Amino acid sequence: MQKATLSILGCGSALPTRKNFPSSQILEMRDKQYMIDCGEGTQIRIRQMGIKTNRLGHIFISHLHGDHCFGLIGLISSCGMLNRTADLHIHAQADLEKIMEIQLSYFCTDLPFKVIFHSINPRKHELIFEDRSVKVFSLPLKHRVPCCGFLFEEKPRDRHILREMIDFYNIPTWRIPKIKQGENFTTEEGEIIPNEVLTTAPDSPKRFAYCSDTAYSIKIIPLIQDVDCLFHEATFMEEELIRAKQTQHSTAHQAAEIALKSNVKKLIIGHYSARYVHQNELLDEAKAVFENTFLGEDMTVYEI
Amino acid sequence: MQKATLSILGCGSALPTRKNFPSSQILEMRDKQYMIDCGEGTQIRIRQMGIKTNRLGHIFISHLHGDHCFGLIGLISSCGMLNRTADLHIHAQADLEKIMEIQLSYFCTDLPFKVIFHSINPRKHELIFEDRSVKVFSLPLKHRVPCCGFLFEEKPRDRHILREMIDFYNIPTWRIPKIKQGENFTTEEGEIIPNEVLTTAPDSPKRFAYCSDTAYSIKIIPLIQDVDCLFHEATFMEEELIRAKQTQHSTAHQAAEIALKSNVKKLIIGHYSARYVHQNELLDEAKAVFENTFLGEDMTVYEI
Numbered sequence: 001m002q003k004a005t006l007s008i009l010g011c012g013s014a015l016p017t018r019k020n021f022p023s024s025q026i027l028e029m030r031d032k033q034y035m036i037d038c039g040e041g042t043q044i045r046i047r048q049m050g051i052k053t054n055r056l057g058h059i060f061i062s063h064l065h066g067d068h069c070f071g072l073i074g075l076i077s078s079c080g081m082l083n084r085t086a087d088l089h090i091h092a093q094a095d096l097e098k099i100m101e102i103q104l105s106y107f108c109t110d111l112p113f114k115v116i117f118h119s120i121n122p123r124k125h126e127l128i129f130e131d132r133s134v135k136v137f138s139l140p141l142k143h144r145v146p147c148c149g150f151l152f153e154e155k156p157r158d159r160h161i162l163r164e165m166i167d168f169y170n171i172p173t174w175r176i177p178k179i180k181q182g183e184n185f186t187t188e189e190g191e192i193i194p195n196e197v198l199t200t201a202p203d204s205p206k207r208f209a210y211c212s213d214t215a216y217s218i219k220i221i222p223l224i225q226d227v228d229c230l231f232h233e234a235t236f237m238e239e240e241l242i243r244a245k246q247t248q249h250s251t252a253h254q255a256a257e258i259a260l261k262s263n264v265k266k267l268i269i270g271h272y273s274a275r276y277v278h279q280n281e282l283l284d285e286a287k288a289v290f291e292n293t294f295l296g297e298d299m300t301v302y303e304i
Numbered sequence: 305m306q307k308a309t310l311s312i313l314g315c316g317s318a319l320p321t322r323k324n325f326p327s328s329q330i331l332e333m334r335d336k337q338y339m340i341d342c343g344e345g346t347q348i349r350i351r352q353m354g355i356k357t358n359r360l361g362h363i364f365i366s367h368l369h370g371d372h373c374f375g376l377i378g379l380i381s382s383c384g385m386l387n388r389t390a391d392l393h394i395h396a397q398a399d400l401e402k403i404m405e406i407q408l409s410y411f412c413t414d415l416p417f418k419v420i421f422h423s424i425n426p427r428k429h430e431l432i433f434e435d436r437s438v439k440v441f442s443l444p445l446k447h448r449v450p451c452c453g454f455l456f457e458e459k460p461r462d463r464h465i466l467r468e469m470i471d472f473y474n475i476p477t478w479r480i481p482k483i484k485q486g487e488n489f490t491t492e493e494g495e496i497i498p499n500e501v502l503t504t505a506p507d508s509p510k511r512f513a514y515c516s517d518t519a520y521s522i523k524i525i526p527l528i529q530d531v532d533c534l535f536h537e538a539t540f541m542e543e544e545l546i547r548a549k550q551t552q553h554s555t556a557h558q559a560a561e562i563a564l565k566s567n568v569k570k571l572i573i574g575h576y577s578a579r580y581v582h583q584n585e586l587l588d589e590a591k592a593v594f595e596n597t598f599l600g601e602d603m604t605v606y607e608i
Contacts, residue, residue, distance in 0.1 A: 015382055016348045022378075040378040041345045044320045066381045066411045074326075074344040077370045078319055099410055106403055107370045 004029045004154070004206040004304035006229065009045035011270030011296040013213075013235055013249075014067045020298050021045055022067035023271060025231070026056070027208060027304075029154055030133035035059040036150060036210050042071035043078050049299050053079070054086075058129060060136065061092035062212060063122065063147035069096065073103050080111040087114045091128055091136075093146060094119040122148035125223055130155075139223050141214035143248045149212065151224060154205035165198045206304050209264075212271045215245065216254040221262045229304045230264040231296065233271035234282050240273075249273075252282040256289035266304075270296030308333045308458070308510040308608035310533065313349035315574030315600040317517075317539055317553075318371045324602050325349055326371035327575060329535070330360070331512060331608075333458055334437035339363040340454060340514050346375035347382050353603050357383070358390075362433060364440065365396035366516060367426065367451035373400065377407050384415040391418045395432055395440075397450060398423040426452035429527055434459075443527050445518035447552045453516065455528060458509035469502045510608050513568075516575045519549065520558040525566045533608045534568040535600065537575035538586050544577075553577075556586040560593035570608075574600030 005028045012020025022039025026046075033056040035042075046053060061069050072090070079088065090096070097117040104115065120128055120138055123146065129136040132155070139149035158180035166176070171185055179185060185193045209224040212233035224230055235249035244251050250258075252269055259267035267290055272279050279295055286293040294302065309332045316324030326343025337360040339346075350357060365373050376394070383392065394400070401421040408419065424432055424442055427450065433440040436459070443453035462484035470480070475489055483489060489497045513528040516537035528534055539553035548555050554562075556573055563571035571594055576583050583599055590597040598606060 014385055016351055018352050021348060040375070041348050044325060044345050047320055048322050064410070066378060070378045070381075071344070074370060074374045077374075081318055095410070099406055102403055102406060106368070106399070 002030065002157070002203070004208065004228075006208065006231070006268070006302045006304055007049065007051060008268075008270065008296050008298060008300050008302070009042055009049070010039050010298055011272065012039075012067075012298075013233075013271045013273055014065070015274040016041070016067075017274045017277075020272060020274075022070070023062075023212060024071060025210070026051065026053075027152055028055075029152060029206065029208075029304075031055060032057065032131070032133065034134070034136070034152065037062055037068040037212075038071040038075060039067045040070040040074075043075040045299065046075075054084075056088075057086060058089045058091065058136075060128075060150050061090065061096060061120075062141075062149060062210070063143060063145055064093055064095055064099075065145065065213070068213075073100065073107065076104070076111070076115055077108050079113065080108055084113045087116055089116050089118060089129075091118045091120055093122060120148060122146040137223075139209065139211060139220055141211060141220065142217040143213045143215065147213055149214065149220070150210045151227070152206075152208045152210075154207070156205055157202040159195070159199035159202045161199050162197075169193055169198070171198070208304050211258070213249060215248040216250050216258070218258075218261070221258065224258075224262045224264065227262070227264045229266045229268065229302070230259050230262065231268045231270060232258055234269035234286060235271050235273050237276070237282060237285055252285040253289055256286035256293055259286075259290040259293070265292065267293040268296045268302055269293060306334065306461070306507070308512065308532075310512065310535070310572070310606045310608055311353065311355060312572075312574065312600050312602060312604050312606070313346055313353070314343050314602055315576065316343075316371075316602070317537075317575045317577055318369070319578040320345070320371075321578045321581075324576060324578075326374070327366075327516060328375060329514070330355065330357075331456055332359075333456060333510065333512075333608075335359060336361065336435070336437065338438070338440070338456065341366055341372040341516075342375040342379060343371045344374040344378075347379045349603065350379075358388075360392075361390060362393045362395065362440075364433075364454050365394065365400060365424075366445075366453060366514070367447060367449055368397055368399055368403075369449065369517070372517075377404065377411065380408070380415070380419055381412050383417065384412055388417045391420055393420045393422060393433075395422045395424055397426060424452060426450040441527075443513065443515060443524055445515060445524065446521040447517045447519065451517055453518065453524070454514045455531070456512045456514075458511070461506040461509055463499070463503035463506045465503050466501075473497055473502070475502070512608050515562070517553060519552040520554050520562070522562075522565070525562065528562075528566045528568065531566070531568050533570045533572065533606070534563055534566065535572045535574060536562055538573035538590060539575050539577050541580070541586060541589055556589040557593055560590035560597055563590075563594040563597070569596065571597040572600045572606055573597060
């Protein structure tokens, strides 16, 4: 079975700590890479984790706070030095293009690839991107500035062919892709072999939701219902609930409540305030509400 | 004796590696901190090294390549969150202010301190800054874009008072500062006590030179003659001399030759190309020419 994975490059919040870089993740789905947020040091983490980014074509920026986008210019600049040629697409609020324009024109002259900005409306829940295998939707969040999360939804996967039946009916190789997609096969004698004889059901497509930065918001629950994996920010402990409300962030308890109410399969928390040296207390708080919670940690890869 | 130290935050070159962040250093002289260059991740290294930056007032940027300045916006932004109130002065080529203007106005509204840009002419060797204890001079270097290094020169230190002589002549405390600066003392009887009786010679003031990025350039030799410590880039090994010339960088051999010809007391090399996983070969190459060479390493503090 083809795995989907989430590599956390940084899961700190505004102030980096000894352990945690600012926000950035790479989601791998169907052999493609999608970056979510790009805080300062993202390109450094990529190298520290030994990630090759040749299958990275799209970067999604949740909102225009520095800890979610200051790493873009360094990443783009280094991609240029490494002779990347494939277009790089950045999905973000329109202002980002203006902010980056002068930097790109000063520091990234003669880039051997194009940087293409796509404007997101963070207030809308809508399809913002799709390719052959994945759909990406925006998830309006509740923060001090306009901000949206992202829902990554795999398109239906190919059915598994039954090798012995393919051999039995002597089906030529060029027919296989269509059969994987559900087509029947007609023999030279005109006999129709139903697809169910030749294949078994595909693996169920994966869904991953990213919700950061956000205050506790029940509005997202119907949008992320039943996802395989939810990354939800947990900046504070419940004892800092007032501070969480003021800054429009969530507590670990609240993140877990969203996970529970959304019936997600797995929760990963992150975006920890620098005040917490050990994040296990945040994990414990979340686990008390939603057992299948994992502590987001820099330089760690999670299966979706 | 009051030490002067150099903390290397990053001594990689354009592409960061697992070990080396892009260029940044903090020089401590007379209890003040001076930052030289500010590549991406500088604020992360500051936290990883546990450095308090409350004595940092001035940042000097050698040139406008990303690996020497992409960390500024994150550093400034975080200083704001940490409620810094003291002005922060940035000494750099005039273009930097224009490039940073839109970022500062978007990401750093309501900073509780002022960011003040001071324009450097990198083609001139001149005094660009001085305070009570230090003078800073620009050092024109030879690079693909206008670039200058920096010479930090401590002003003469105070003379050491001889406590027993001060007691013998019953000299009041309020006279001590002037005596440390070389003044004689006149007793109530009108007797003049020469300063040499009351004090011994001060420690000699320290001089530190930073030369990065630069091709081999004999023009800097008279400007950095006899410094206590020279940081000189050593991007390549001598076997990559052609590449060094093309990119206007130096080899470890060349860095050592500059150190030797300038009669410096100590050489620290850095700004290594990402191609070198172990930098000991660069150190060996430099040591063969100039024995008192040290390998610049991230997160390491050197005595000047």
